[in-house]
Amino acid sequence: MSELPIFGILPQLRHTLDANPNVVLQAPPGAGKTTAVPIALLHSNWLGERNIIMLEPRRLAARSAAARMAELLGEPLGATVGYQIRGDRKVGKQTRIIVVTEGILTRLLQADPELSTTALVIFDEFHERSLQGDLSLALCLQSQELFREDLKLLVMSATLDTHAVAGLLGDAPVVTSEGRAFPVEIDYLPHQQVPDDPRQIPQLMSRKIAELMEREDGSLLAFLPGVGEIRKVESLLLEALGNRSDTLIAPLYGDLSKQQQDAAIAPSPGGQRKIVLATNVAETSLTIEGIRMVVDSGLMRESRFDPNTGMNRLVTTSISQASATQRTGRAGRLSEGVCLRLWSESRQRQLPAKNTPEILLSDLAPVMLELAQWGVSEVGELNWLDLPPPGPTAQAQELLQELGALDEQLRITNHGQAMLALGTHPRLAHMMLRSVDLGLEDWSCLLAALLSERDIFRGEQRWDRDIHKRMEVLSGTVKNHNADRGAIQRIRQQAKAWQTQLDNANVRAQQESPRQIRPDQTEVTGILLGFAYPDRIAKNRHDRERRFLLANGRGAHFSHDDELALSDYLVIADLDGQGRDARIQLAARIGKDALYEYFEDDIRTEASVRWDESAGRAVASVQSTLGKLVLEEKPATDISPELLSRALLDAIRQQGLRALPWDKESESLLARVRFLQSQKEPFPDLLQDIEVPDWSEDKLLASLEHWLLPHLNGLNKLDQLKQLDLKNILLTQLDWTAQQRLDQLAPSHIQVPSGSRIAIQYAETPPVLAVRLQEMFGLPETPAIMNGRFPLMIHLLSPAQRPVQVTRDLASFWKNTYQEVKKELRIKYQKHFWPDDPTTAQATSKTKKRMDAR
Secondary structure, three states: OOOOHHHHHHHHHHHHHHHOOEEEEEOOOOOOHHHHHHHHOOOOHHHOOOEEEEEEOOHHHHHHHHHHHHHHHOOOOOOOEEEEEOOEEEOOOOOOEEEEEHHHHHHHHHHOOOOOOEEEEEEOOHHHOOHHHHHHHHHHHHHHHHOOOOOEEEEEEOOOOHHHHHHHOOOOOEEEOOOOOOOEEEEEOOHHHOOOOHHHHHHHHHHHHHHHHHHOOOEEEEEOOOHHHHHHHHHHHHHHHOOOOOEEEEEEOOOOOHHHHHHHHOOOOOOOEEEEEEOHHHOOOOOOOOEEEEEEOOEEEEEEEEOOOOEEEEEEEEOOHHHHHHHHHHHHOOOOEEEEEOOOHHHHHHOOOOOOOHHHOOOOHHHHHHHHHHOOOOHHHOOOOOOOOHHHHHHHHHHHHHOOOEOOOOOEOHHHHHHHHOOOOHHHHHHHHHHHOOOOHHHHHHHHHHHHOOOOOOHHHHHOOEHHHHHHHHHOOOOOOOOOHHHHHHHHHHHHHHHHHHHHHOHHHHOOOOOOOOOOHHHHHHHHHHHHOHHHEEEEOOOOOOEEEEOOOOEEEOOOOOHHHHOOEEEEEEEOOOOOOEEEEEEEEOOHHHHHHHOHHHEEEEEEEEEEOOOOEEEEEEEEEEOOEEEEEEEOOOOOHHHHHHHHHHHHHHHOHHHOOOOHHHHHHHHHHHHHHHOOOOOHHHHOOOOOOOOOHHHHHHOHHHHOHHHOOOOOOHHHHHHOOHHHHHHOOOOHHHHHHHHHHOOOEEEOOOOOEEEEEOOOOOOEEEEEHHHHOOOOOOOEEOOOOEEOEEEEEOOOOOEEEEEOOHHHHHHHHHHHHHHHHHHHOOOOOOOOOOOOOOOOOOOHHHHHHO
């Protein structure tokens, strides 16, 4: 441990923490910060009798870091150093350093906002920017501000935007450590060898691993995006290497058992080399003995929340440059190493600089429930490195209200507190709590654990989308020797833990409407899933594409033939969220009777009327709906006049505004208001004190209920719309001031020199004044609206009302063009007056004879 580079800055770090509440430590991979820093701080004066909590992003890293520190101290785990992760805890009365995963810290903060037994919280590998890590830091900062000025926070990372984090921590000082100096030779693939399809990665990876193992000494660490790729590469390597006794292949990912994970990171048995196939779980905080080769796929799998669908989906995506640096560093921990990146050097420059924080990608329902328990309904009340986005935040709060976890004021309810205590996603917690009054705790806990795990079916069986079949295997009612035994064991253990929590909490007494009816066994899974995913109850469209409509209005489909595709109703647990309709990954059947029995509070029954365009009449019905699903529809016999009027609105929306009885006056008013609305930007000073409505067709159609419905008075036929006075109806939408300014700035008519009042054609752009030429004699300049600042387009007409000139510059016309026009017109229209000087002549609408007679 004396060789660790971090030792060089430990005195500075101790001194800085003595003088400051918050500190940022930047130390490259291999510096030794994870194990050395907590031990070095054990004898600090400010620690007193309190402990140090260190957060690790992953369970494997937490256990490994605690074990290594205990080993360095020559003590067993649970003495000075312990750990606490989900489902596993080794902490004793004398424990001073507790390594935890982030969900554990939020539990500790909710139980004791002061963290009264803690002196320092260390955020290790903070650059990973996990959702719970950001939340924990925000809560710790508020705890520090409100309750514990003496609480210290230390944020550590290898690749970190130190300026931003230091600013969040109140301009905290930054301590920097140098990393280990072992060089790593980085190789890239030639551009032509880079695969276009991520599915080609396992073949390429296994081939490159075999080549490196032949050429280089030591053990190898390969980074792959997920478990499926790891298993494929493992299979290909076993086939390629045969029964070689000198090489051990060890998968490493989060869902392996503790024994399998420990075996992957332990030193190789004597005389053997190791090939470790890992997800990004091995990217940081772990030292795997003997590794001097890294093969990096450049890919990772992350969960992204789509606000449009309200669903998470797993996405295989490229890693960041920071992650590539972290992965490369694994080859230089103990000696000189090599790293092969399975992408081109030009592609390296195109990678994003750093990972996108989970808080910008993830479902925020768990975070919003935590904040409600903390007493915060507005995310802006806390200090964040990245503020949770407003769309997903609102969607999360809406879901929590639907599940009964938050009230109308976004305060946590008793039910929400019970959900939070179960320590899982709010959907699953709600499902387990709802199951109690049905006597289905055992089944719901198994189902919740299954939904939190990887699929227990392997190979071709994974194409079977029926989650109920998996539940039958988990419950022991059906045998399946090909199922993943490790996953089954983990699921059963977690289910048992949740069932114990439910039993201990005596939640049955908390349920408001106990229902002791146990449903039909074939529908149990679907009913419970409906409690967790009420928005994903789905109705069969019964088309050739095996499509379903979800209660939230979205679509879903089966990508291949499946028994479930024949069901009338499903509850969908897992969707990929892509394309026009998301693909259904896991679902369970549910019957219509069960929907009425167990979801009656969500079902709405009401009369509705729609316009049948083909029949040309209103069609009235009584519908029972669950969200966007129509469960049942019957003809209605008693229709209110208002509903009939609403059917007319439906007809107008289908046909457009042309269905209304427009006349010249109403069309003129509509065009004038639209013109005035278009002039808000050119003439802000003229329009800043009045509200000019948007009367575009889309806006008027969208607001028919507001401006038109009150005037229909029970009308129910299209031909009855002729009775409407559209001009006055529209005028009622303008207040008195707006009407006065409309007449002032955009008058309907203008008086020309002959005395005639001519209508301005505002439907043209720019507005047009079409007037006979003789009626404009004596007018030197172009008429203008908008207080004289907007010249009209003048269409000068012949006595026969045909255009002879179009201009916005009347003075220029009189001076330069009139004489030519006069020569032509005086021959054709000899009875009319054609003066030599139009600017001084008398305007007239009459012939010369009538002028003389007057």
